[in-house]
Each structure stands twice: as C-alpha cells, then as structure tokens.
Amino acid sequence: MKALVLFHSQEQGNTKLMAEAVAEGLKSEGAQADLFNTNDDRFVIAKFAGYDCAAFGSPDYYSYVAGGMKMFMDDHYIAAELKAVKGLKDKPYALFYSHGGGGKVKASLEDLFKRIGRKVGETVESKGKPSAAVLGKCRKLGSELAKAVKQPH
Numbered sequence: 001m002k003a004l005v006l007f008h009s010q011e012q013g014n015t016k017l018m019a020e021a022v023a024e025g026l027k028s029e030g031a032q033a034d035l036f037n038t039n040d041d042r043f044v045i046a047k048f049a050g051y052d053c054a055a056f057g058s059p060d061y062y063s064y065v066a067g068g069m070k071m072f073m074d075d076h077y078i079a080a081e082l083k084a085v086k087g088l089k090d091k092p093y094a095l096f097y098s099h100g101g102g103g104k105v106k107a108s109l110e111d112l113f114k115r116i117g118r119k120v121g122e123t124v125e126s127k128g129k130p131s132a133a134v135l136g137k138c139r140k141l142g143s144e145l146a147k148a149v150k151q152p153h
Helices: 013-028 045-050 069-081 106-112 132-150
Strands: 001-005 032-037 051-057 091-099 118-119 122-128
Touching: 001 069, 001 132, 013 032, 013 051, 013 122, 013 132, 045 069, 045 091, 051 106, 051 132, 069 106, 069 118, 091 106, 091 132, 122 132
Parallel strands: 001 032, 001 051, 051 091, 091 118, 091 122
Antiparallel strands: none
C-alpha cells in the first residue's frame, strides 16, 4: 500500500511534525508513506494516481490553506476534469492542520479536499506546536487511513 502525506510547512515546522506523525501511523499498518512538502516544490499531479490513499496538511494562512496545497487541488481538478490522468479520485484521505489562533482553515480545507474521495477520521487540529496528544491523534489518523484502504467501504 502506497500512501502520500502531502503538506505545507515553513518556519515553525508545526505542520511537518504532524505530517511525520501521520506517516508513522500509516507505517504502523504496513503502508509505504511518502512525505512531500509543497513548500519545497510543486507536486506532479500524475504521480498522485500511484497512491492508494493520501493525508493532507496545511497551516492556517488567513483562514485558508497554503498556496502549495491550493495549487495541488487546482492541478487535481484540471487533470480530473480533462481526464488527462486516471486514478485521481475515489481515494480514502485524511486531513490535519495547524494554526496560531483561530483555526478557521478547517472549513476550507474540508471543502477543498472532498473531491479526492472518502474522508477518513476526524480532521486533526493543532494550535501552535503540536502537543504529545495531538501527535497521538495524528498517528491514529494515519493508522485509520491505512485500515480504510485495507477494508474499503
């Protein structure tokens, strides 16, 4: 099972810590988890078809997702609508986010990524640096995501 953990993380690295914990949960269920930070590069949408599931994480930037995450969904939408790449939809996915206060990105994150397929688990939130409890929720989320691939609904 191949899993993508696509996230955006910069200075503080809070979303990266969450992404790494989600990947740990995926790996605990036998998945190969590939981490990709959209702050480093643009994700090639054609590669997404090779994954069985995905987890997406973003910081809250003025109550919206990071630009790299939005760009991924723009690319996903265009490729899926043009049928340029097969295997982009109907995947189990999970969501997580970090914020410095407010956390209003949750609504836009959940709305934007629903095109991917079936959401697994609750969206995990971290205000500031993720606590041990938040990282535990991220590991659990990764585990739930892998189990959803093993036993699809």
